[in-house]
Amino acid sequence: MAIEEQNPLLDAPIPGMSLTHELGARPWQSPAQFTTVDETINFYMDRMATEEYMEQAIEVMEMGVPVTTIANTMQMAGVMEGKHSIDVGMLVIPLIMEMLMLIAENAGIEYDDGLSDDKPTKTSDARLDMIRREMKERIDDVEEQEPEVETEPTAEEPKGLMARRA
Amino acid sequence: MINPARQLYLNMDIDALQEDKQAPSTGLLAPRKMVSNVSQDAVNKPAYRVAQHMKQLRKQREMLKNGN
Numbered sequence: 001m002a003i004e005e006q007n008p009l010l011d012a013p014i015p016g017m018s019l020t021h022e023l024g025a026r027p028w029q030s031p032a033q034f035t036t037v038d039e040t041i042n043f044y045m046d047r048m049a050t051e052e053y054m055e056q057a058i059e060v061m062e063m064g065v066p067v068t069t070i071a072n073t074m075q076m077a078g079v080m081e082g083k084h085s086i087d088v089g090m091l092v093i094p095l096i097m098e099m100l101m102l103i104a105e106n107a108g109i110e111y112d113d114g115l116s117d118d119k120p121t122k123t124s125d126a127r128l129d130m131i132r133r134e135m136k137e138r139i140d141d142v143e144e145q146e147p148e149v150e151t152e153p154t155a156e157e158p159k160g161l162m163a164r165r166a
Numbered sequence: 167m168i169n170p171a172r173q174l175y176l177n178m179d180i181d182a183l184q185e186d187k188q189a190p191s192t193g194l195l196a197p198r199k200m201v202s203n204v205s206q207d208a209v210n211k212p213a214y215r216v217a218q219h220m221k222q223l224r225k226q227r228e229m230l231k232n233g234n
Contacts, residue, residue, distance in 0.1 A: 037212035041215075072169045092216065093175070097171060105230050
């Protein structure tokens, strides 16, 4: 019986794909910006304490994305941007989660911490699709609300051979 | 892709974290230096420092829950 795989193997990176760029061309190939856990903690705390970040985090948590997923994504982004190494990121994940939960409770929203055993640790594709759709609807709403810029009618240019041109 | 966040969070046993105890310093001759029951080794570990931060945040969270 054929076993259907959720993630086809062909989607994986090709062996040696990481060597197709010059060494050091990627941010994660050069030394990390923050080398200690304390520096990394300060970086995340400063970033997460902003009003803009909090609003976005609340919105995402309200949509039902687990805190574990958000924390993991954040630290992965930090590694990809060359902010810190993977091992420092792993150490910082629990702190990011705690901060996210504090933000959610401060805002008084219901959120999924992703810690219960029965729930899958991976965000399902269906949920991601739903979020994508919701975001698209919001963008469409904003675009609809934007007033159309009235364009002034331009005077037609005379086409005749003897016509005067500006 | 496997998300290690759940396991990492559950491995942080914050409740069992040792706390610094302050020595009572009432008399003139009483020791003024803090007597710590936490070894310097533990303090130097990054995981310990992360746990200390987490403890502070959790305290805040519990205060919010209790309506303080």
